Amino acid sequence: MPELPEVETLRTGLEKLVVDKKIKDVKVLSSKIAAPSAVFLEKTLKDKKFKKIERRGKLLIFYIKKNLYLLIHLKMTGQLIYVSKSESLLGGHSLVKKDEEINFSNSSGGELPNKYTRAIISFIDGSNLYFNDLRKFGYLKIVDENELNKLLLNNYGPEPDSNEFNYNYLKNNLSNKSVSIKAYLLNQKNIAGLGNIYVDEALHLSGIRPDRIASNLKDVEIEKLVKEIKKIIKKAIKYNGTTFSDFRDVKGKKGNFSKFLKVYGRGGKSCYFCSSEIKKIKLAGRGTHYCPSCQK
Numbered sequence: 001m002p003e004l005p006e007v008e009t010l011r012t013g014l015e016k017l018v019v020d021k022k023i024k025d026v027k028v029l030s031s032k033i034a035a036p037s038a039v040f041l042e043k044t045l046k047d048k049k050f051k052k053i054e055r056r057g058k059l060l061i062f063y064i065k066k067n068l069y070l071l072i073h074l075k076m077t078g079q080l081i082y083v084s085k086s087e088s089l090l091g092g093h094s095l096v097k098k099d100e101e102i103n104f105s106n107s108s109g110g111e112l113p114n115k116y117t118r119a120i121i122s123f124i125d126g127s128n129l130y131f132n133d134l135r136k137f138g139y140l141k142i143v144d145e146n147e148l149n150k151l152l153l154n155n156y157g158p159e160p161d162s163n164e165f166n167y168n169y170l171k172n173n174l175s176n177k178s179v180s181i182k183a184y185l186l187n188q189k190n191i192a193g194l195g196n197i198y199v200d201e202a203l204h205l206s207g208i209r210p211d212r213i214a215s216n217l218k219d220v221e222i223e224k225l226v227k228e229i230k231k232i233i234k235k236a237i238k239y240n241g242t243t244f245s246d247f248r249d250v251k252g253k254k255g256n257f258s259k260f261l262k263v264y265g266r267g268g269k270s271c272y273f274c275s276s277e278i279k280k281i282k283l284a285g286r287g288t289h290y291c292p293s294c295q296k
């Protein structure tokens, strides 16, 4: 699943390409991904423009006009692909299935639309934005201000790079959580935007085992964890994220944070810090990587 840095990279890329472009037509090919309904989505977006694109956690918020927004969430297997005559951009899930290897080349999916295309937003200049989703957990949803605020309030904790996410917040919020720190960090209600890659990496850099009970972390560990989460998210955004397989724009820019990964996808290999073997376990339902000697 794309995490905060990948979605942010997609947001900034898309903003340059689709904002202020008139929408000619919208086709929903799978009603499951459209809310409140396919017909409503198609009718509402036709002849409109996106004024700006914002992001909250892994959610993209397209501002249409006052009190009207399009939300796009890629979830597990969603992709957004923009194609015009002269440029293209892809963000989201890679079609390459090897979870363990960071090899995302040749994953754009070829011809468009393809059998996983669930919606197409066509712009008046002939360009198209394709929403592909293998498993159809992602969505395109039209909401008003009230619904948007409710959704954000109920489902999204602070952004890692915000002032709101700090030592005091984490200490208080962790104090009654009896789940593993890995599960805690993956829960978007606690912190918005982290996923499997950056949680494993931040815990490694903080020296904290992923299966530690969240409420048992020491103050000094909480402090370190806040610092490392902020640092890694900032750096991953700078490098356009990790899972951006075939992400490209007019300048041929690619996501290249993968070269900085220390544990994710490195099960069985040597830790760069201590040479111990990186372990891979299943935790919180996810493949989890850690170093048994660096992380206590």
Ligand SMILES: [Zn+2]
Pocket: 271, 272, 273, 274, 275, 276, 291, 292, 293, 294, 295
């Ligand atoms: Zn180590």
